[in-house]
Amino acid sequence: MAKMLYRLGFWSAKNRIKVIIGSIMVLLISSILAMSMGPKLHEETTIPGLESIETMGQMYQEFPSMIDNGGQIQLVMKATANETLSTETTKQLIITELNELEKDPAVTAVSSPYENQSLNTDGTIGYATISYNTSGADVTEISKGHVLDAAEALREAGLQAELTGSGFVKMEIGGATEGIGVLIALVVLTFAFGSFLTGIIPVLTAVIGLGTGVMLIIMGSNFLDTPSFALSLASMIGLAVGIDYALFIISRYRQQLAQGFERREAIAIANGTAGSAVVFAGITVIIGLAGMTVVDIPFLTAMGLAAALCIFVAVLIAIITVPAVLDMMGGRIKVKQNKRSDRAILHLKKKDRGNRWGRFVTARPWLTVIFGLALLGTLSVPFLHMETGTMDDGLKSTSQTERRAYDLMSEAYGVGYHNPLMILAKTDGSPEAEANLAKTVEKLKTYPNIGTVAPAVTGASGNLSLINVIPATGHADVKTVELVKTIRSHTEEIAQENHVELKVTGSTAINIDISQKLNEALPEFCLIIVGLAFLLLMMVFRSILVPIKAVLGFVLSLGATLGFITYVVQDGHFQKLFGFNGESLVLNFLPIMVVGILFGLAMDYEVFLVSRMREDYKKNGDAKKSVLAGIRHSGGVVTAAGLIMISVFAGFMMTTDPSIKVMSFALLFGVLFDAFIVRLLIVPGVMILLGKAAWYLPKWLDRILPNLDVEGEEVMKIAENRQHNSRNASSDIFPRPVK
Known part of the structure; x- marks a missing residue:
């Protein structure tokens, strides 16, 4: 795979104009097709075969009048102090406004609080129902505007008038808030690369990938039942990993430039090494998301496949479009060449100097491991009493009608x-x-x-x-x-x-039945995901203990994430700090969603960090130095990647929809725990404690397992030979003067 990506990197760089124009054209064509077809999203989360759902079908057969064939808006009213809604002037005002609403051609019926018997016992509160000839999702802004005008007229008369119902309230699908997260990510990238121009590349390429993925999902919603929150989830994940994957490749490209490789050679090496890790990481995320299909719950299947599609597009953009953009940027991407003398470099190697964090962890492995385990273990405790369910408008801000x-x-x-x-x-x-x-x-x-x-x-x-x-x-x-x-x-x-x-x-x-079904499916899903993680990592790292350590780390971060969600969302702690508006059951599909997504993201960071350790270990055979090298070369990149993920999810947390808010909250802290506590604290400490035993693999098993070469070992040999031959050729043409 590494060789193929190495050649692909060369090809993309050589054909940069075609690749960039082609990527933009794919986005434009998919956008035109998606807009012409239109989205067919819904907000249902049902599971066929449940007794309660079958009973509802029987109920509708016996009572067909209960079937809601169109969208509805409820205009909820409260009388002024010391009056009721039945006071003559108040009643006349309400009827006048409702009569105006009947003039809307889209309205099929208007039922006043005096007709639908919705007045409460003291007659101070009641609601009118406005029914439409379309589904709730298709009620137009013009029709909603008429009801808003009616509500405003009632408010001016002293009544409290609020709106709700399927024709008025819809789940948010993205918005301006996610742009805040992208801006924060851009700041992180600018700081990481020391250049705004370089930092904006991952954002632009991620936006192209996300746009294409979202358009494909909208097209797919015409053929597969797709819940509206699947699009929000796919947007969150697609945008975050799109930026991260580009970051990994660009970081490796700059490292190769700093080592003196020619630009296109550096691009090809980055695509063959970091690109291999991107492909593998993308596959693990896709497996985690597509694995939701084994639960056999339609809305989860659609949600997982939608997000997996965005990940697939993000991977393609990273390994095809990013190399082309890097070649287009040319010398505008600056790197600091290492001008230290060979003697100074030798001195540093003898001292075995890594970065400060690497030296801290390697000097105190027991302390870091015990601290990390204690922290995550404590955070996991509330998970033991987690209760799952659904969310409604009662969890929104009181600023919303x-x-x-x-x-x-x-x-x-x-x-x-x-x-x-x-x-x-x-x-x-x-x-x-x-x-x-x-x-x-x-x-x-x-x-x-x-x-x-x-x-x-x-x-x-x-x-x-x-x-x-x-x-x-x-x-x-x-x-x-x-x-x-x-x-x-x-x-x-x-x-x-x-x-x-x-x-x-x-x-x-x-x-309630859906929540129970999802809870029953969670252990089976976890076993499948953990089993796949172990097998994949064993093939990548050619080790038994490293995959076990990675899987246990994933379980730790998962437990801490679900525990912290329970502590905040269900138990009600720090709710104002995180923007929640009341205690609630944990969203029923959230645990399975977190397992599928966090598995992939955890493996991302594991691969980028530990693969660099293995690459260095194969060169020098020193376990401690390899850990230092891994942290030195990849620790900063993993830190930046984690911060970017957190920034994007924080942007989505600013939404007003409680379901989107809690999903982004879970992913934010899932990444925080996994990237910064498990991968950058516990993993290096465990690797130090394991020493050379970490890389043990029985010879018979080594022969059976396919060699994925995620580190791009063969690619580096090819590139170094080319560089060596190029230097020899230059020496022949321009021989050094004889002293």
Whole structure:
């Protein structure tokens, strides 16, 4: 692979104009096709085959009027002090504004609070429902503008008027906030390279790759059910790794220039060495993301494949477009040539001087390892009581109208109003069926954490009835989950006593079931990922202990990440510091997502750091010096790469959507723990303690395993021979004067 990438680097540099124009043309063509097809994204996170989902299908068959065929906006209103919404002047004002909304051609129906019976017990709060002839995602800005105008008119009259509903609230897909993260990344790159011009190259190439990847995902959404948050996730990962991969190649290119290699030769070497590590790192991330398909959950599969596609494009841009851009930049990329005398260099080698961090770690390996293990172990403890679920508008900032609408509804109808349980009751059709159904309703009222239980509504068949249960607690409360479990645990008892079969459904029950399904799939997914990591790293490093150390490091950073998420998001610590607006269950698909993504990113840093150690160890056979060399050559690059990742994820954390915020928060601290504690603290310390044993591999196993040559050993031999021959040729043409 290294030789092929070496030749590819030469070809890209030689054909730089074609490559750069070709990359831009691919972006433009994919953009035109994607925009012409349009995105077909949705916000559903369902799992086919769940009993609660099948029950909902039966419910819709019996009660077809409950099917929501179009988007809706709820205009939630609260009367002024000492008045109600039924006061004559207030009622007339509300009806006038609602009549204006009916003039919108996209509106199919407007239901006032006086018609839909949404007024609360004291008549101070209620809502109007505006229904549209399109899905919620397709309600136009013009239609939303009419409702905003109506709300503003009511506010001017002294009422509180807020908006929510599928036609108004949509998940954010990127925005201006991510640009802040990119700017911070640019500052890091400028500092790392000592040049703004050099620093901007990774950002520009990453943007080309991200743009192409996003356009391909939009096109793919027309053929594969794709949740909207998959695009946000793919954007986060694609942008971060795109910058990092370019950084790795450019850093190696500058090192080769500093060693005196000709520019195109340096480009080719960088592509053959760092480029090999980029390809391998990209493959590991793709495996981690594509591995989500083994869970057999459609929305996770779409999410993983979308992000994997962005990674694939980022790798292609790094090994094809970046070499072309480097050649285009020519002498504008400056490096400091090493002008120290041979005697000084020899002196430094004898002293075995590395950077300060390298000397600190190698001098105190036990201290660094124990400190790192203790820190990550402590951070992992909250993971033991992690509870997963979904997020809603109640976790948004109070500066947003949908959050204020959520709070008004909670005030009017209780916090459980937002997460009702729909219970489908099947009777046996006997003369006592109605009485048995009534007994069942009364039985439900006795369970703990019940808010209200509405009277049963019987469907057209006469055998199926619907019971609406409002919990006393919100969706983010574990007691709500316990209520669902309680009802289900008593279904057999009720069937025997009252001859009524109960099945719990509704969005709350479905989300609880999805969370349980995801939690059950997590251990299997982790085993698959850990097994793949061990095999891949064993092939790369030709060692048994190094892959074991890498896998254990990944497990440590994973535990610390999930533990810290639980500590902040679920337990409620430091929420203001990180911009969260309330305690919540951990997002149900977050643990699997973090495993898949963090696995790939952890292997990125492991490969770039340890492969340089192995490269040096094969030259001198000194384990300690190889660790120093790895930190000296790759430690700074890994540090910059980690900071870039953190910067990009921090930009996405500034979003107002709680799901995007918690995903970026998890990835930010996952990278922080893995790059700076595991890879730059624990890994060097363990490598020192292992010594030469770290590189042991049985000879029989060495013969079986394929040699991936990620370090580009063969490439360096070719390049050094070329450089040597070039110097000899120069000496023949311009012989040195005889002293």
